[in-house]
């Protein structure tokens with residue numbers, strides 16, 4: 042019997058969200074960012090916490106500026122650097138800045154004022170300098186010129202954006218407007234700054250450059266980075282690896298192959314090898330990211346050879362990579378059948394083994410033999426565990442235990458059905474707390490996006506199975522053909538034929554679940570976001586009428602031709618098998634809008650106006666189409682949200698509208714509250 046209050050949206054937003062850990066060099070402590078939200082005020086604050094891996098209570102290191110994030114322990118262990126937006130020393134940060142704080146507590150200090158802001162960083166081994174990313178105007182020289190340009194840009198009265206670039210905006214918030222991501226160096230004690238790419242044509246990749254795009258050699262003399270050598274940057278540009286010599290500023294190209302894309306370079310402990318991920322894009326754009334190693338031809342040389350190490354291992358290697366101290370193995374996270382584990386890939390044996398099981402591992406670090414992981418599961422949000430040499434993993438924080446202990450959360454279960462092409466397809470189920478199979482329950486499909494991602498043993502804030510199940514739904518999430526974590530053939534099986542196999546899989550799961558005694562065929566619903574939104578629109582045009590009582594389509598792709606307006610259009614061309622002007626029939630056959638004449642199921646359409654990944658015209662066209670056809674529809678449109686609804690009050694509204702909509706078409710329930718106009 043489940044006890045406790047139902048787990049609702051308010052409880053969801055009371056959860057303290059823990060970010061990736063960084064370990065002290067001796068492995069005795071981890072530092073993590075922890076974000077708390079205030080529903081009423083619609084705000085958040087992120088503070089840094091110290092967690093002992095040896096036992097003892099967590100300690101607050103900072104008390105939460107607007108956002109104190111991405112903490113990294115210094116190599117000497119004496120201080121911690123982080124990125125914050127603070128009001129400090131008489132100066133309010135207009136852009137994120139780099140701070141350092143003594144590791145045993147005290148006042149944080151701004152390292153320098155970088156007018157163009159700091160995105161991500163790494164310590165140099167000397168513990169006195171930090172390399173970081175900032176988006177700058179590439180033609181300008183020196184921090185003063187950048188600061189002037191930034192001020193002018195910030196205060197400009199004309200908001201128009203004229204560009205001739207191919208990649209001119211990305212994901213949901215990045216409007217470079219002439220800026221490019223450069224690597225910089227700062228002296229932590231003097232604040233002296235140097236743009237390492239100034240006067241060169243180099244820049245880091247423009248699509249969300251982060252701390253995995255570069256690494257610093259163990260002797261502190263070189264920096265390796267991934268960059269796109271093509272003059273015209275694109276979202277699917279194939280990156281090469283280059284090495285910068287800090288003393289001279291010389292940059293050597295070390296690995297480039299026009300057929301391959303490279304990312305996430307990491308130096309081996311002796312600096313003579315570089316592990317990275319490599320994907321054979323020329324063979325096919327869906328080719329997996331594999332573990333590769335570049336090795337110098339002789340110690341200290343600029344030349345070397347690279348080779349893929351994990352070719353026989355049918356998994357996708359996910360950054361960041363982390364060398365074991367002995368240089369014999371690399372740690373990284375990788376998905377496997379709806380879970381994401383931490384793996385150790387042994388280089389001499391070319392063999393991978395799980396070192397920490399998911400759930401879903403979101404972050405990890407290892408130092409002095411101690412590993413820390415940040416991992417969640419369908420039934421609980423992220424937790425931090427420490428694994429000391431020779432010991433079992435042990436939890437080292439309890440941030441959310443008292444909140445969660447007061448609530449009832451349902452049971453999660455992994456099951457399989459026979460889907461398209463007779464293949465076994467995984468289905469994750471979340472049951473309402475106190476589930477009684479002798480009673481009847483509505484079924485809610487929550488369809489993941491991507492398509493090359495996966496549903497799994499993972500905690501979700503925007504699609505909370507725990508919140509859905511607490512409202513009485515049995516929640517089903519199908520890892521349809523195309524999902525990641527089930528091998529390359531399964532992932533690639535939907536290429537050039539989006540829609541058909543995925544729907545067959547979802548239908549097969551519906552069929553199987555409707556045979557359960559608790560299932561009610563009148564109360565079956567489906568909801569999905571992004572590519573999952575495309576699939577519910579596709580289902581609306583293809584599923585037998587009445588099969589699904591209502592749909593929710595969040596940021597859904599409706600029309601693949603009009604999707605040419607998004608930031609990843611070149612990727613769709615490859616996925617769909619051609620551009621709309623060359624392969625018009627092929628593209629139309631995979632587009633939900635083509636089947637509008639068959640759409641008859643009531644749909645709640647949700648979209649954010651700041652969505653660059655699926656522009657809101659997609660949702661508006663779908664909503665207008667349903668209205669024009671006389672199909673019941675409701676629109677929830679957010680002028681200030683992007684691809685994802687991330688503000689607490691908007692999330693509360695999102696869940697409220699979501700449940701109202703399902704109840705309205707649920708013969709087993711009445712609306713919980715009076716409907717708005």
Ligand SMILES: CSCC[C@H](NC=O)C(=O)N[C@@H](CC(C)C)C(=O)N[C@@H](Cc1ccccc1)C(=O)O
Pocket residue numbers: 276277489490491492493494570571572573598609612654655684
């Ligand atoms: C080189 S662009 C990759 C596109 C990416 N696909 C990943 O498999 C993606 O953004 N997919 C969209 C749909 C697409 C515009 C047709 C999508 O479904 N996004 C989902 C899944 C996702 C989650 C986190 C990061 C990337 C994708 C979503 O936003 O929830």
